[in-house]
Amino acid sequence: MNPTHPVARRGSALAANLGLSERVFASAADKAMAKAIDDGIERVEAGLIDEVRFADSIADVSTRYLLEAGGKRVRPMLTLLTAQLGAGITDDVITAAEAIEITHLGSLYHDDVMDESDRRRGVPSAHSVWGNSVAILTGDLLFARASQLMAKLGERAIRMQADTFERLVLGQLHETVGPGEGDDKIAHYIKVLADKTGSLIAAAAQSGLVFSGADPAYEKPIIEFGEKVGVAFQLIDDVIDLSPQPEATGKVPGTDLRAGVVTLPLLRLAELAKTDAASADLLRRIERDVVTVTAVAADLGDPLDTNTMASRIVPSKATVDAIVAELREHEATRATLAEAHRWAREAVDALAPLPEGGVKKALTRFAETVVERQS
Numbered sequence: 001m002n003p004t005h006p007v008a009r010r011g012s013a014l015a016a017n018l019g020l021s022e023r024v025f026a027s028a029a030d031k032a033m034a035k036a037i038d039d040g041i042e043r044v045e046a047g048l049i050d051e052v053r054f055a056d057s058i059a060d061v062s063t064r065y066l067l068e069a070g071g072k073r074v075r076p077m078l079t080l081l082t083a084q085l086g087a088g089i090t091d092d093v094i095t096a097a098e099a100i101e102i103t104h105l106g107s108l109y110h111d112d113v114m115d116e117s118d119r120r121r122g123v124p125s126a127h128s129v130w131g132n133s134v135a136i137l138t139g140d141l142l143f144a145r146a147s148q149l150m151a152k153l154g155e156r157a158i159r160m161q162a163d164t165f166e167r168l169v170l171g172q173l174h175e176t177v178g179p180g181e182g183d184d185k186i187a188h189y190i191k192v193l194a195d196k197t198g199s200l201i202a203a204a205a206q207s208g209l210v211f212s213g214a215d216p217a218y219e220k221p222i223i224e225f226g227e228k229v230g231v232a233f234q235l236i237d238d239v240i241d242l243s244p245q246p247e248a249t250g251k252v253p254g255t256d257l258r259a260g261v262v263t264l265p266l267l268r269l270a271e272l273a274k275t276d277a278a279s280a281d282l283l284r285r286i287e288r289d290v291v292t293v294t295a296v297a298a299d300l301g302d303p304l305d306t307n308t309m310a311s312r313i314v315p316s317k318a319t320v321d322a323i324v325a326e327l328r329e330h331e332a333t334r335a336t337l338a339e340a341h342r343w344a345r346e347a348v349d350a351l352a353p354l355p356e357g358g359v360k361k362a363l364t365r366f367a368e369t370v371v372e373r374q375s
Contacts, residue, residue, distance in 0.1 A: 052102065076097035080093065087213050097204075100207060103165070109142070114172060160207070167196075186271070197230040206219055221352070224347075233370050238263040241257065264339065265333040265335075268335050348364050
């Protein structure tokens with residue numbers, strides 16, 4: 001492989017993102033597997049460029065927009081990795097990996113509209129460039145293209161794709177609507193994470209098994225691993241949002257908090273606020289001085305009314321930064337970090353039925369890397 005080739009460099013970066021380091025791949029067999037995965041990523045990358053093409057000029061530009069902005073390609077790499085438990089990286093495995101990544105890509109267009117995100121992968125979000133309608137329709141086109149790819153692999157692949165897509169939509173729906181009266185808000189939040197993130201990571205890992213002809217006995221543990229590591233991934237994102245190192249995260253500390261996005265540290269704080277005066281005071285100051293969406297404050301309880309929000313004195317940047325820092329050091333955030341580590345440990349525990357070897361080591365290291373990352 002040419003080390004100066006842009007796709008080859010991306011493959012190496014992906015290996016680092018997943019924790020597939022020399023420490024994991026120490027033996028000759030492990031290094032050969034790592035080489036096969038790097039080569040597979042080259043094929044996937046080239047395939048993505050070909051598959052995300054449309055004769056329509058507007059569709060061609062908009063669908064390629066986020067693909068060309070980059071991405072970690074975590075999901076297709078998991079597909080290629082678990083395929084090592086079967087016949088390896090077959091043509092069907094490559095097709096499945098491409099379909100999984102295109103599904104993920106389509107979901108980003110939709111997510112950014114729903115979350116009103118301004119940027120994605122270092123560039124303005126698609127809806128910021130073309131508007132909500134074009135962004136949503138672009139996501140739909142990508143979902144259609146992913147379904148076409150899966151259809152090449154047969155009925156089981158179509159069903160896997162449909163089931164995953166259903167969970168992605170339900171996760172977004174439940175996040176948008178919020179918990180019902182009497183629902184446990186934290187349990188509701190975790191279920192949203194499992195549907196929106198865990199389901200696709202699980203499908204990626206499962207696809208590698210299915211389309212390489214691996215032992216079906218490995219499917220259940222691999223699916224459980226994917227679900228749990230996906231939740232851990234998102235919980236760490238909640239902690240990273242409060243990071244004091246914007247040069248590492250690429251975001252202003254407390255970006256989600258300032259935008260009114262409910263995260264687990266905020267939900268944990270609301271629980272603690274029921275019995276702890278200091279937590280209640282911090283929650284109140286977050287609602288008053290940081291959160292910019294009244295509906296989110298209402299969801300947490302004890303909201304400020306609209307008139308108060310409209311007439312309040314805009315706090316200084318120093319005040320907001322201090323509040324974000326206070327939440328970062330609060331027990332609620334420490335509890336979120338502990339929760340993420342628990343989900344990662346459970347993901348690793350789920351791998352027990354897998355044979356010892358490079359795949360199991362790599363998946364274990366991936367779960368560890370997920371909760372160690374800083375961005």
